[in-house]
Amino acid sequence: MDIAESDRSKSRTALDRVRAELLPLLVLAALMLAARSSFANHYHVPSGSMQPTLQPGDRVAVDMTAYGVRIPFTLVDVVARGGPRPGEVVVFDSPADGTRLIKRAVAVAGDTVELVDGRLRINGAALQPDGMIDVERFGTREVALDLRHGGGPGIVPTVVPDGMVLVLGDHRGRSADGRYFGLVPEREFYGRAVAVYHRRGEGFVWKRL
Template sequence: MQTDAATASRQRRVLGWLRREALPLLVLILLLTAARSSLANHYHVPSGSMQPALQPGDRVVVDMRAYGWRLPFSTFDLVTVADPLPGEVVVFDSPADGTRLIKRVAAVGGQQVEVRGGRLLVDGRPAPAHVPAVEQIGTRRISLDLAHGGGADLGPLRVPEGEVLVLGDHRGASFDGRYFGLVPVDAFYGRAVAVYHRRGEGFGWRRL
């Protein structure tokens, strides 16, 4: 009887500890994971396809609320906030194989777009010829890396409403919309905000 009583007492203590300590900890972990899925996250840049803005190994803060409030652990937007704008750096899954990618929005629905020799023409407006490695995309002035050429040409084509053309800044070394096609606006996980850690330089805040 004493053994049974001792066992029952231990079980009560364990259950009490689980209710007091383990359960709140588990809830906290779930809430933090959900927040990371829906509010903010980070991305580790694996390649040089976005050079010079992003370097291999960069760690980037991603605003998961920029384009919509997403149901945790899903790709379903509960509330749509805004569509991506030209020039923004976005994170999404490749339509080709599902790999998580980071690229720049080059053109959005309704725009006429063409890529020739790595240079972007939107609505017939060419980039300044006197600045061969700079483009104006939306409100942003973008530095390009054309050291490996311009990569594949594209278009001309008109981007349908609800879709987006994404390109890498390192045009000759980027697997982007010229290869896998346009991306639906609801496919973007979030907007890359800034580089918070760069290999060899440490922590900082380099806005994109």
């Protein structure tokens, strides 16, 4: 065997070794990416529109299976589980420009929703517990509001149509939400925010939402 052939043989051996080591890593990375698309993900909060619940810079764990199990990188459900329930913090793409947003689902199909001075009425009933003007109650879930900058635009009594959801920010006077871009179709929700897992100044935490 001459020197040139020996060099080529060594090159092939090295290339085969790289392929053998790299291929499993690439497959693992692809599987992790697919799992992240379909099962769990995270969201970095860019603004104060959900204060006081979420602070700018918060990192939030998101359950991507809450509203159905989907084929990775698509909106095609393998297992459908219905849409968000009022009070849940949800992740979706803005109908206006496709920006990934995090807001609170406040009204679903069949609900008659009204918003006055930043405070909700659903089916004619106010959501404020007795004597608590800056809190709304969704079932057993109590949500603190930020009304320091007023309540923002109001909503006249409106019935939410089938397959649609109204989302609002908890910081009612500083949130670009459903009052601006309209209702969001149920199938557009990527997942439900589960907990804040990292907050500036506190480090790693686990604050359930």
